[in-house]
Amino acid sequence: MKKRYLIGGLILVIVVAYLIYLSFGSSVSYYVTVSEFFAKGTELHNTNLRVAGKIADSPIEWNTEDLQLRFAITEGGDTMAVVYQGAKPSAFKAGSDILVEGKYHSDGIFQASQLILKCPSKYEPED
Numbered sequence: 001m002k003k004r005y006l007i008g009g010l011i012l013v014i015v016v017a018y019l020i021y022l023s024f025g026s027s028v029s030y031y032v033t034v035s036e037f038f039a040k041g042t043e044l045h046n047t048n049l050r051v052a053g054k055i056a057d058s059p060i061e062w063n064t065e066d067l068q069l070r071f072a073i074t075e076g077g078d079t080m081a082v083v084y085q086g087a088k089p090s091a092f093k094a095g096s097d098i099l100v101e102g103k104y105h106s107d108g109i110f111q112a113s114q115l116i117l118k119c120p121s122k123y124e125p126e127d
Contacts, residue, residue, distance in 0.1 A: 031099055035076030050101045051080065051110065057094045069115075073098060080104075084112040091117050 031050035032040075053073035061070040069084040069092075082100055097118035104110045 033075045034073055034078045034080050037080070037104070038078050045104050045106060048101070048103055050099050050116075051104075052097070052099050053080070055092070055094050055096050055098050060092075060094065062088055073100060080110050081108060082110045082112050084115055086115075089115055089117055 031052045032044070034051060034053040037044055037049075037051055051073065053075035056072040056074040056079055058072045058079075061068075063069075067086055067088075069086075069088050070082070071084075072079050072081050074080075084100070084102075092115070099116040099118075100110060100112040101114040101116070102110055102112040
């Protein structure tokens with residue numbers, strides 16, 4: 001009788017631990033900077049990841065018909081071309097901190113599936 005409870009409890013603990021592992025695995029998102037990305041060479045190509053940088057002063061192309069946004073992000077002297085398909089964020093402008101999520105393809109363009117902009121400093125409390 002005790003052996004059945006022990007086995008059932010052990011299975012329950014394993015299932016709960018596995019569910020916790022799955023929930024943390026999907027919610028924790030690590031990112032690399034543009035310079036860290038290029039330092040790793042082709043290791044990160046065609047893998048889903050997040051890259052952090054600043055929106056470069058280079059031309060920002062917004063196609064309203066196709067909802068396609070073309071721009072570049074820069075950090076540490078390196079620049080990465082980005083293409084995003086979707087609505088243009090309202091706070092999107094050159095010099096803003098941004099986190100792009102997606103895949104870097106062999107053609108040298110990062111295909112972003114999501115854009116995350118840092119909140120403007122006007123929302124931070126004054127010193």
